Amino acid sequence: MTTIGLYLIAGAALVVSFIKNKDKTMLSLKKAWKSLENILPQFLTILVIIGIALAILTPEQISSLVGRESGWIGVLVAAFIGSVTLVPGFIAFPLASALLKNGAGYMQIAAFISTLMMVGIVTIPLEIKYFGKKAALIRNMEAFIFSLAVAYIMGVII
């Protein structure tokens, strides 16, 4: 759905740009290709890492680790799993609600979702390429700690 929207927007922008200035449009396409090609190796590497990790970890295993009674250890485990995995949101939310039904706790699931979205250990090499080591490490560490705080507050409120 969002993908189709993106293509429509990109297509429309490209047509407008082409009508206005052909050379500039060609230059922008050239730039687009160059920047895509520049990071493609990292992208592909990340994809294979995710594939291997998710093939080894099953939802049942995750659920047994982060049950309602697992407490802060479960929260930490969930936060860690969220940090190292990279699943798109539209897969993560149904997975999270399935985990909840299978006995996972709200705190643990909140930690998992939050780190899943904000912390990216497998994508750190890519982040470093753009932001340098220090900024990338600080951002990810802070996001991890923030996710634990989110988990705690969600556990209290919900």
Next chain:
Amino acid sequence: MDKIIKVIKKYKIFLILLVINTVILIVKPSIGLKSFQLTKDNALEMLSILPPVFILLGLLDVWIKRETMIKFMGEKSGIIGVLLAFLLGSAAAGPLYAAFPVAAVLLKKGSKFSNVLIMIGAWSTTKIPLLLFEASSMGIKFMITRFILNIFGIAIIAYTVERFLSKEEIDKIYKNAALME
């Protein structure tokens, strides 16, 4: 021949991982097969999202003048810059790693560093299409609580990361972004 070696060097880690995955496939076919399947699914999804993102970035790079970006998202852009950064990140589609090239273009065009970090934060966790999805599968209360917490989290992370870095380190990030084509 030189060209082939160059390509192989560039994709070295990717190729090594493919070999590892193949070894897994031989030793434990069920896991190896599943992992190849997951990689293929993710790759198809990624390859479908990336072209329009990069086309838009290319256009942005060519058409938006540096002065315009500085005016709306630069050092003196104030609350407008913050809101624009937040909206830009929230309206985006695609995983977090697709946000980094966008960040590079913003930096290159003179956007304020903390605004770029706010865009990254919003991109990572308050995407509008995902919020709707989150509400439907986790409940509206879960989504709203997390959304409100995230607004604070994004701001705190953006400003503290900026604080932790020295002026030279930030300059280096800008220079690096300018070199990223």
